[in-house]
Amino acid sequence: MKKVTSIKTKVALAAVVFMCILTATIAGIGYKLYRDSVTESYETYTDTVLEYAYQASVKYSFGDMIAAREMPEQYEKFRSELNTVKDSSKIEYLYAVYFDDIEDMHSLHYAINAKTKAELSSGKPLSEIYTYMGKPCEEGAFHDDTLKILWGAVKNGSRENGTLDGYSDGYGHMLNGYRVIFDSNDKPVGLICVEIDVSRINVELNRYLRTVILIASSFVAVVILAYLFNTQRFLTGPIERIAESSDSFVRKMQANTEPEELVFDEVRIRSNGELRVLADNVKSLADSVASYMTNLKAATAEKERISTELELATRIQESMLPHIFPPYPDRHEFDIYAMMEPAREVGGDFYDFFLIDNDHLCLVMADVSGKGIPAALFMMISKIILQSCAMLGQSVSDILTKTNEALCSNNQVEMFVTVWLGILEISTGRLTCANAGHEYPVLKQKGGEFALYKDKHSFAVGGMEGIRYKEYTLQLEPGDKLFLYTDGVPEATDDKQQMFTTERMIAALNKEPDAKPEVLLENVRKAVSGFVKDAEQFDDLTMLCIEYTNHYTIKGDVSDE
Secondary structure (H helix, E strand, O other): OOOOOHHHHHHHHHHHHHHHHHHHHHHHHHHHHHHHHHHHHHHHHHHHHHHHHHHHHHHOOHHHHHHHOOOOHHHHHHHHHHHHHHHOOOOOEEEEEEEOOOOOOOOEEEEEEOOOHHHHOOOOOHHHHOOOOOEEOOOOOOOHHHHHHHHHHHHHOOOOOEEEEEEEOOOEEEEEEEEEEEOOOOOEEEEEEEEEEHHHHHHHHHHHHHHHHHHHHHHHHHHHHHHHHHHHHHHHHHHHHHHHHHHHHHHHHHOOOOHHHOOOOOOOOOOOOHHHHHHHHHHHOHHHHHHHHHHHHHHHHHHHHHHHHHHHHHHHHHHOOOOOOOOOOOOOOEEEEEEEEOOOOOOOEEEEEEEEEOOEEEEEEEEEOOOHHHHHHHHHHHHHHHHHHHOOOOOHHHHHHHHHHHHHOOOOOOOOEEEEEEEEEOOOOEEEEEEEOOOOOEEEOOOOOOEEOOOOEEOOEOOOOOOOOOEEEEEOOOOOEEEEEOOOOOOOEOOOOOEOHHHHHHHHHOOOOOOOHHHHHHHHHHHHHHHHOOOOOOOOEEEEEEEEOOOOOOOOHHHHO
């Protein structure tokens, strides 16, 4: 028998690939968390500096100066205090602005600015260094998106600190903190602003990234070497010795050696695990060693696979549902938002949405019978089977039928799941749906209000074998919205055991029927919370809303399907 050495190569490659993927994942997550932390710290720092500057504006009644467009004696005292704030802070700009005509977004004028000692020591006249009341802002100093936010803050009289990430041709990419200034009559008259150069944040992030790459590279090298050493010592080495002994034994058999002379060379195994069992069985069952090793490897691989999947299922269950919005930033044909609030630590409800291909979006809303961990496990199974069937490109009816067959095949716990399933053809707005015992969907056509769409119901999935599911078609036009939910919404109860009802749910949707899906779901959630108040949540609260915004022509093979 030819000596097999490829297992070393396979193990080495598997170790390298696994560690690289693991390290890249950890580094990516760490980078994101660090980036969020750095950005948050700079925003907090901006708020702190802004608060000092704002308190100084109140102290010197700067709002009255802006309202009167005057620069009294207090004006320069106020500037001096702003200079002190800027000199002791790590910021790029500290200034105040106002809209000369509050109805004109582009009428922004400077009211005052601050400079550090270093800037004042440049030798230039103060008239060139300082900006005085009434100077129009330079063209391109503020992007229109930034102007709109600042303008809206003044018009609405906002009293909270605001932060925006803005860009202008004149000053580049800045983190801008702002707060509205009021005069003595409590009228909003302008804003005081603090700006930090975003490149400063990027410098910290790049430094962190270089450090992570260096540490990760060293860590990967050490772990891989240690892994390969131990693999050789406890896995590949013993296997090679067993193979050599087996090969020797087979050659003896092929040479027609007498039975009493067929001695199997015992292999010394340091551990008491599977390899020791393998060596002992190979010694006692030498005449069937090839078959035995094949069965052992197959059984071991299957056992490890099941164990790994169960362990992964426990961790994945918490992050099973889509939770990043918008989920498809490059797709503008639809706007989708969903949420779930479980009644217990884990829930049996689930929603899902995913692109089957470039022109088909699958939507799922489901509710598993029961609650707690059994329902959550059944939920995970149902969700995976549904998505797997959907990705095969089958019809809605076939997807539910195949899912029902899969769940009924070994449903010893006698659980079932109600499902509303739809596949949206994005390019035409054609929505093919089926309802397996789930709540009625709620539909809003453009210019109208939300109303129940009483579709055809079939039997719940997993409840009975041999069910064929009926499907129907909705034609969505740009501006139409579809709202899906589980019974936890209309059946939410207060402390008097009164239900929220479908009517209250639709009323909450029609409070702002033209709002974005995220706002619509928040309106329903607030309405439910306001109704149940302090009563214990009885069932999972799950909702999904999609707005079809426009038709889209798919390019390539997908459009020919």
